[in-house]
Structure formats: structure tokens, C-alpha cells
Amino acid sequence: MRDICIVGGGVAGLAASMFTERAGLDTLVVDGGESILARNASLENYPGFPDGVDARRYLRLARKQARNAGVTFELGRVTSVEPIDESDLEQGFVLETDGGDPLSARRVIAASWPNSEYLVPLDVGRIQRGSKYHVDVDDAGRTAVDGVYAAGRIAGEPHQTIVAAGHGAKVALAVIHDSDANFYHDWVAPEGYFTARDRNIPPGCEEIDDAERRRRDEQARETILEAFAEPLDEQPTMHPSVERE
Structure with missing residues (x-):
């Protein structure tokens, strides 16, 4: 069983993974294959790149940084998340994937904009905005289900890379705090x-x-x-x- 499973390998998920793994929590990112940031022609409002940076290059560097920290990746899509024991959420969660073996983790971070259908079995509280659904969270990214969090655009944050990165890190710190990691x-x-x-x-x-x-x-x-x-x-x-x- 992993300590953390992050659903979504975009900016928010990658930022969260770096913090949780560096805090000593065994972290797996389930990557759907392409971040929505890949639609960006030139990323020009992220601090540290005076003339901008190719969004795909930025994503490569972020993934490399996560791997350097020890994060592991699995390519695929999560189709459902359910508690191992509904009466004891501390037992963790089972994540079903499309074609792969089920995964298990003590805590789950949803960072998979715009897909949130896999969270329906948990009743985390999805809020419809047009054709999309955001996940209802508190200020630290906690959902109504203990052990389940949401980061980035899926949590209703603004559609900007720097915000997604910052929110992913903030949610990771809440996860670290809740896990009682010595940090x-x-x-x-x-x-x-x-x-x-x-x-x-x-x-x-x-x-x-x-x-x-x-x-x-x-x-x-x-x-x-x-x-x-x-x-x-x-x-x-x-x-x-x-x-x-």
C-alpha cells in the first residue's frame, strides 16, 4: 500500500508529489498521459523565466524533479476510488484503473482536471460549473471524506500554472500534517x-x-x-x- 496516490500528472499533481515524497511519504502519481498545460503555446507568466518557457519543456522538467525526489509514476486512468473499509477510512482506499491492477493508498489527492467521475463513489461533494465539476474542499484542499484531497483546477482554483503549482504544494502540506509525518x-x-x-x-x-x-x-x-x-x-x-x- 502506498502512502499517497495522486490522480493526475499535471502541474498541481507534480507539485504535490514532490512535497509528499520529500517528506518521506511513498508517493505514486497516476498520469493520464497529457497535462492540459500541453495546450499552452508559450508559458509566459511563471516566475523565473524572463522570456517565457515552452510549456512542454516545463512539464518535462517538473516530472524529472518529481522523479529525482523518488516519486513513481504509472500511466493510466483511474476509474473509481472506494474505501477499503467504509467504517474505518484509516484503512485507506482502493483505486480501480482502466486495464491495470487495482491500486491501494492510505490517502488520495485528486489533481485530474477536468475528470472527477472516479470520485462519485466517495460522495466527496462535486459542484457543477457548466459542463465541468469542481470538488468541494476546505482551505487546505481537504474534501468531505477523510483522507481524500483535491488540488488545482479540480478544486476550483484559477486556471493558471503558478496557482496550480502553489495549491498542489499547499495541499501536500495538509496531507503531510494529517499523516503525522515527522516534518x-x-x-x-x-x-x-x-x-x-x-x-x-x-x-x-x-x-x-x-x-x-x-x-x-x-x-x-x-x-x-x-x-x-x-x-x-x-x-x-x-x-x-x-x-x-
Whole structure:
């Protein structure tokens, strides 16, 4: 049984997965194959990219970051989620998939805009908005069913990449809190930041010396330079209602 199963490999799901995995929670992302962000021609309002970035390149980097953290991925679509024991939700949930073996997880994060049909058996509280359904959540992304959360657009958040990433991280922190993981915050500090003040390094933090800082910076630069070395020969995915010649 996994600690966390995240349904949806878009921005919100990827951001959530990085935080839960780095907090020590075994995390699986069930990826439907393509994020809706792939329809974006140029991502130009995400901080850190002064001239914008190809949305597909950004998604590749985000997936690589999640994998580097230890997140595992499974390609497929979840068709239903049900509790293992309706009288004891702490036993976790069973997720049925289209063609694959059932999955089990102690907690589930829905990040699968616009699909939420698989949540119907749980009665989490879906709110219809036009032809789509949002999931009713509290400020931290918790649904009416203990152990089930929603992040990003499916939780009614604005349709922007930076918002989806931030909300995914926020929901992940709620999951971490509810799981009682030994966690303070995800922070890499310079050597002595805590210990030089006679403080223990908090859970979820680490101190690194200058040599290690430089090594990580060099690795980070190599990764980015390699990622941007060549143009991507990929076209944005057009909206399904538009016919292309």
C-alpha cells in the first residue's frame, strides 16, 4: 500500500508529489498521459523565466524533479476510488484503473482536471460549473471524506500554472500534517544555520557546507543547460473542438 496516490500528472499533481515524497511519504502519481498545460503555446507568466518557457519543456522538467525526489509514476486512468473499509477510512482506499491492477493508498489527492467521475463513489461533494465539476474542499484542499484531497483546477482554483503549482504544494502540506509525518519544512540551509545556534536540525531540513552547495549548483546548471540545449520539436495540443488540417 502506498502512502499517497495522486490522480493526475499535471502541474498541481507534480507539485504535490514532490512535497509528499520529500517528506518521506511513498508517493505514486497516476498520469493520464497529457497535462492540459500541453495546450499552452508559450508559458509566459511563471516566475523565473524572463522570456517565457515552452510549456512542454516545463512539464518535462517538473516530472524529472518529481522523479529525482523518488516519486513513481504509472500511466493510466483511474476509474473509481472506494474505501477499503467504509467504517474505518484509516484503512485507506482502493483505486480501480482502466486495464491495470487495482491500486491501494492510505490517502488520495485528486489533481485530474477536468475528470472527477472516479470520485462519485466517495460522495466527496462535486459542484457543477457548466459542463465541468469542481470538488468541494476546505482551505487546505481537504474534501468531505477523510483522507481524500483535491488540488488545482479540480478544486476550483484559477486556471493558471503558478496557482496550480502553489495549491498542489499547499495541499501536500495538509496531507503531510494529517499523516503525522515527522516534518518541519522542506528547506536546505547553509552549514551552521541551526547547529551554530545550538539547535537541532528540524525534520525535513538539512544543512550543507559550501562544497556541497557548489556541487548541487553545478548539477542544477548542467540539468538546465541540457534541458534547454535544443529546441523542442513538439506542437501544442489543440483544443478537441478545433479541427486541424
